[in-house]
Amino acid sequence: MIDLQAGGAFRLLVYKFSRQPGSTKHIDRDALAPEDWGQELIKLPRGGLIVLDLTLEAVGEGILVTGTADCTLEGQCARCLTPFERPTEVTFQELFVYEGHAADDEDVSRVVAEIIDLEPVVRDAIVLDLPLAPLCEENCAGLCAECGANLNEEPDHSHGEKADARWAGLSDWVPSQSGE
Ligand SMILES: [Zn+2]
Ligand SMILES: [Zn+2]
Known part of the structure; x- marks a missing residue:
């Protein structure tokens, strides 16, 4: 039902997805970080693998996407400066409003030309979950x-x-x- 050939692994082509409210579709998808997401002390590096587990659900005004993203962060301990890698999983949910549907907030995500672009949603979910002061382990002695x-x-x-x-x-x- 979903054309997996839509350009870019974050983009879902949804023209075949039923708009009948309640219709659901599960998608597993791998994507790569297009650039460093995060900051110097901790980030998902450019090219880092992101394993996406997505559920699309048609609701009245659009498509609700609920998902998890698994990836491995690269960091440096804020206390002892030791580099480390750490797997993480973040969750996200975003409503993509159909074209032509009015929305209360003009900043809503939209289905554009039958495409849902998940990149900003996944990026925000990962970046906002990053710790301000990453530690190699909780009790790092520094x-x-x-x-x-x-x-x-x-x-x-x-x-x-x-x-x-x-x-x-x-x-x-x-x-x-x-x-x-
Ligand atoms: Zn440390
Ligand atoms: Zn000393």
Whole structure:
């Protein structure tokens, strides 16, 4: 019922899809991220595989698309800077209003020339789900503030006397002030 040859894996050609309210169609589809989605610390990189599991349902004014997108994010831990990859799944739902149907909001998604373009919907679902401060693991111990050692790899890391070097520097400074 759905022509899978519509240009672009995010685009669904729906001219054969019944507009009878209640009609449903399930579609599994793979797509590739056309560009980096996200930001420096965490993103779905360009070319990353997105596995889409979609259900289309005809409703009165359009086609309601409900779906999940599975992909693997590339990130860098905000605490210890270690690169990591992490599978994720996001869900989304979007109503695509038929051409010619008035909509309350002019910003609604539309069926255009019998095509539904899922790219903005999938992109937003993935990008809005990204953490602001990605961590390699929830309890990441981060880096030593003194020397940058990874405290996940060296849980007993300590500088002992070296930590006192800061105070040694301060005591040098105090006499020079009092000497004026
Ligand atoms: Zn970390
Ligand atoms: Zn250290």
